[in-house]
Amino acid sequence: MTIADKTQKLSEISDSYDALLYDVDGTLADNMSAHKAAYAAAALEYGIQLDTALIDETAGWPTVAVAEVIAQRYGKSFDFDEFALRKSTIFRTEYIQHTKPVAHVLQHLRQEVGKKKIGLVSGGTRKTLEITLDVIGVTGLYEVLVCAGDTPNGKPSPEPFLLAAAQLDVAPERCLVFEDGEPGVQGAIAAGMGWVRIDQL
Structure with a gap:
């Protein structure tokens, strides 16, 4: 499946949702x-x-x-x-500084800017994440960043996802989560959100 095919598949899956929540490490960033x-x-x-x-x-x-x-x-x-x-x-x-993006996920995010509300939900520290996001060209393309320490419990708890939904003012069931790891998928399920394992496309 080409990058364009994968991007199109993500677009089809996300079409019926109001907010898109992306993990960073392993999902947006190939790191x-x-x-x-x-x-x-x-x-x-x-x-x-x-x-x-x-x-x-x-x-x-x-x-x-x-x-x-x-x-x-x-x-x-x-x-x-x-x-x-x-x-x-x-x-x-x-x-x-050598971090590359996961091409089809970044392309999908860029296509959805202005169409959907966009949040990032990561277990990384804010300082490290902000550098990573700058290196791969995501700075300014999202409305909410939830990272380590923002909630009492991290993934696989639903708390980070629910905080992002609340900050975006979107009901959890109207959010779609993009993840490469099982803990993130479990957190999305517990939050009552849709989810996609991007490493299985």
């Missing part, structure tokens, strides 16, 4: 391999040879929450906030 590398580099500093399949399991989670899972999985004790900061620093300094 999950870079995030995995940054997690692995940070973990190594804590004496952990990280199996990055864990990052797939926790896709969309706040970095602090992923750090807690890493500590539990590997039987280590460390400050989760410090780990998250180190991972984010490695990602921003070594990887972020």
Whole structure:
């Protein structure tokens, strides 16, 4: 399926909704391999040879929450906030400027500007997300950005999605979520929203 075909399919799916909520990492930004590398580099500093399949399991989670899972999985004790900061620093300094967009998702978002309300819902930190969005050319194309710390619970909780819907003043059932990770899909379902797994197109 070509980029144009994928974009058209997304347009057909989203036609009956009023608001579109996009995940960022892995959905709008083709950067999950870079995030995995940054997690692995940070973990190594804590004496952990990280199996990055864990990052797939926790896709969309706040970095602090992923750090807690890493500590539990590997039987280590460390400050989760410090780990998250180190991972984010490695990602921003070594990887972020090379981020490419997921072409068909970005094209779809651009086509929908002015037609639908657009929000971004991510487990990333605002500082890192704003750089990523600038690099891939999304700055100014959305109305709402919900990120780590904006709600008591992150994905797979429905809270981030419901906050975005409330800020856009759109009923949850009128929102369509675009996700590449299972936690995000579960959050969308729990929020009563439509959803698309963009990595399965």
